[in-house]
Amino acid sequence: MEAIKMVNQQLSKGNNRLDLTGSIVGGEVKSRRTGHSISLTVPKAVKPKDGVVYTTFALPDGTLVYRPKAVNTDNPWLDGEYDHYDFEDALDDGLNYSNEQRVGKEL
Template sequence: MIIKARKQGNSIVLTIPKSLNVPVNTEFTVDLKNNGDLVYKRTDQKGYDLWSDPAYDNYDYEAEIEREYRELGYNPREVKPMGKELDNGTN
């Protein structure tokens, strides 16, 4: 079965065909693999705990932070506070 990503508002949407019988309001986590594959996993409806998910045992958080800095164009920790940011009650 092939489905196609499509734009809806500011999002890219993948639909789930009705023939797969996925109940409405079923929650999933999604992981983007290095090769571009998306992997959706159904969460435990009793409460998903991201920190105990073994899919993230070897996750490269440092690489994710670097990717976010590249996306932002700067490292927020290296920017000197200005204006109201200076008055945080700790002066």
């Protein structure tokens, strides 16, 4: 349960909470060295799909979480491109396109 709380803290962005309802326990796997990397096998019981790109989260206690990356990565609001940007800070600095003075024939 502690690992779930830690994952939820790491993923606490809107609806990105970890929900283990209906989860499948695939069994134990052992990490192994593959070249300069460490590999983990995904058990067949988990039924992974081929070719899916995953985002990996490594928690301080050693827990690894793999989440499928969003299919529509053309949207900068969903693909994480603006995750680091503080929009509220930009508004405080005066950035507000809705309050710009109208020029030309916008009316």
